[in-house]
Amino acid sequence: MVRLVPRLALNVVTGFLGSGKTTLLKRYLQTQPLGSTLVIINEFGRESIDDRITLHLKSEIETIADGCLCCTVLSELQRTLLHILARRERGELPGLQRIIVETSGLADPAPILGTVLSDENLAEYIQVGPCVTTFDALEGLHTLERYPEAVAQVAAADRVIVTKSDLSDSVALEALSAAIRKVNPACDVTLNDVPAIIFEALARRSGDRRVHPERQPAHAHTGAISSFSLALDRSVDWASFSVWLTALLNRHGDRILRFKSVLDVHGQGKLVVQGVRHRVYPPSHLPAADDDDSVSRLVFITHGIDDEKIMRSLERITGSAPSPAPQAGRRLPAGQ
Structure with missing residues (x-):
């Protein structure tokens, strides 16, 4: 052929x-x-x-x-x-x-x-x-x-x-x-x-x-790993968000395997903030033309932590009520 x-x-x-x-x-x-x-x-x-x-x-x-x-x-x-x-x-x-x-x-x-x-x-x-x-x-x-x-x-x-x-x-x-x-x-x-x-x-x-x-051995994911997504329908105050993220990682960093976010920050445009466990990478800006809405999006992958606690703490610190994406959570039991 x-x-x-x-x-x-x-x-x-x-x-x-x-x-x-x-x-x-x-x-x-x-x-x-x-x-x-x-x-x-x-x-x-x-x-x-x-x-x-x-x-x-x-x-x-x-x-x-x-x-x-x-x-x-x-x-x-x-x-x-x-x-x-x-x-x-x-x-x-x-x-x-x-x-x-x-x-x-x-x-x-x-x-x-x-x-x-x-x-x-x-x-x-x-x-x-x-x-x-x-x-x-x-x-x-x-x-x-x-x-x-x-x-x-x-x-x-x-x-x-x-x-x-x-x-x-x-x-x-x-x-x-x-x-x-x-x-x-x-x-x-x-x-x-x-x-x-x-x-x-x-x-x-x-x-x-x-x-x-x-x-090839049967693939198994570690149990109790969960992912969930949050959306904030208005711009974020960077100082309040930084306080919340620092407190969250100080308390639960060992169980937050990964977090990623694209934030609409007051006066700064879209900011990418992400990290692993206790470590936060230096934030970076997205080009202004890429995304002109005011929604902030966050994704967490966690191990053995209550997702609702993260949502409630974010609301208390920032004053913004986060809304989970429909069917956003995914949890894999041991052996799946």
Whole structure:
């Protein structure tokens, strides 16, 4: 059979909650020609914020929300990829060269890769390249010890990129590398993100993946992990919000695995505020033209904490009554 169009490259970017997947992709997309890359973003909860954060890069974005690709919405990935191939055939994506699947922070990449490789329709037009896993230099060891999701993400990696390594010392980084190689001795380990080489083929495995479904263990998410989304229908006072967030993380930081927000702040426009456990990243501004409504949106992924408490505390501190998105919460019992 003669293939009339070249195969699209497909790469999976995975990594635990807050390990820097979206930041890595933003840096990569800034180096790429317009229209050459399409990103499929998977969010564990119903509300997606990452697409708002990356949209200003003018890249094609598809979002699959309300579940992990590896289990609850895996069939949606097949439909999305087939839709992209159909658009390409119709000439709607003439410059497209690569598809990047950014998984949720709780996804196991193995079933995702297996889905593409075992589907004859997809395999004919898509070439699966290196699976890239981001690994947080500050939180990585903790997540490996506590969460099987993090172990699965490292185990599936062709390339592990250690993020935030500038905030760690050489002794700690050596311990990190040893822990990574204990899980996956054959992976390439890179400090910090290097967009120019992130998806370069690796001689060991890239382009020569094999799927062995019978060898893939059943995937199980850590129990009591929940995601929920909040919306505030008016602008936020930054001082009040900062007080609330500081108090929340001081009390419950160990159980807040990840939080993301796009806030409409009085006098400052749209501000992206996010973090992991007790740590808050430096806020960043979104371009004014991207989103001109006054709604603030927050997403939390928590472990064993009452969502209602967070909502009530936000209302008390800010004076704004948050409204949960319909069916916003998603909780996975142990073993699912």
